[in-house]
Amino acid sequence: MKLTRKQVLAKAKASDLESVKKLNCWGCSLTDISIFTQMANIEVLTLSVNNISSLSSLAGCLSLCELYLRKNNIPTLSELSHLRPLTRLRVLWLAENPCCGTDSSQYRLTVLRCLPRLQKLDNQVVTEDELALALMEGEEVTTPPGGVQNQLSTNVLPDAETENDSLNYSMEETNKIREELGMKPFSRDKFPSLSSPSTRENKPSMKKTHTLDAVLLLLKDLDEEELLVVHTATQNRLQTYTMGSEMLLDSLKTRKTPEIQH
Structure with missing residues (x-):
């Protein structure tokens, strides 16, 4: 199911996409979230319990501070490369996605290495010691084929x-x-x-x-x-x-x- 402009405005009780700062789309069976390429001002976004498999549409949401993606179909952690330009992102809930794998410790270190600005991951506070360990032991996240490298600003890694x-x-x-x-x-x-x-x-x-x-x-x-x-x-x-x-x-x-x- 595709999230439409009409649905967004109805849920947010807004007159235009630019004014939407918070949006809750929990459990809407969504698969297409391309509408967010038009919502650069969104700050808090709940997309848990859907069927989302790609995060590419979020690469331009530079105001995003909190993102909830629990229980979706995100296949690999390489999708996190789309979130690298989001320098204000501090809270991410990604648990219960296929990308999390079976090694919860390594998964967490890899996410934090890719997104070291996070202050809370999966409802658990990120400590300084944990971040230091992640920067040493977390796996490098590569950009998926056809990714957003050409869309990203100078905030992208060299x-x-x-x-x-x-x-x-x-x-x-x-x-x-x-x-x-x-x-x-x-x-x-x-x-x-x-x-x-x-x-x-x-x-x-x-x-x-x-x-x-x-x-x-x-x-x-x-x-x-x-x-x-x-x-x-x-x-x-x-x-x-x-x-x-x-x-x-x-x-x-x-x-x-x-x-x-x-």
Whole structure:
């Protein structure tokens, strides 16, 4: 069944598609959702319990923040490549689709590697540790044949990526961002192949490095207000560390030197 303009306007009680911000199409037996190519302003969309197999029509919904797709017929996680341009997407419910497979842990890591901006996946909050692990162990999601690569904006991942690029980004991309922030660029030894035995052995020690990389890579997608939040949080953290260092120095200064007994 195809979702039509008339159905959308009736459900949303709106006069035009551009004004629709929230839409609930739960359990409507939908197979064709091409109408969303005309709905760039949609923010919250419920499409659970339908027969949807492709997400290509959602690639232009750049205002989308929450997307509910539970119990559909999405065949592979490669369909998630259509959601990569949606930089505001924070909530995704994808469970009970064929693409989820039988390994729930690997499925989750792969989704988060593809969409690292998510804050909640399948009604479960995404933690910083989980995201860092996903960026190291999640599988790379490839674009399906005839995908949306030509439709996506500059938010899309670079075409020059290779299988050895850390975090599914190129070293050049990371270093460009580090230079913009006044930081020294990484050398090639910071980007070992994620498939090498030595890398797997050193995963715990690499965790903080990958977390930092992820933060730097996501900074470019933040607007002024969001950057101010990051700035304030950073200042608070630095103040905490400074206070701790000052207290330690004061303690050392006041500590009496023990007398040496002869």
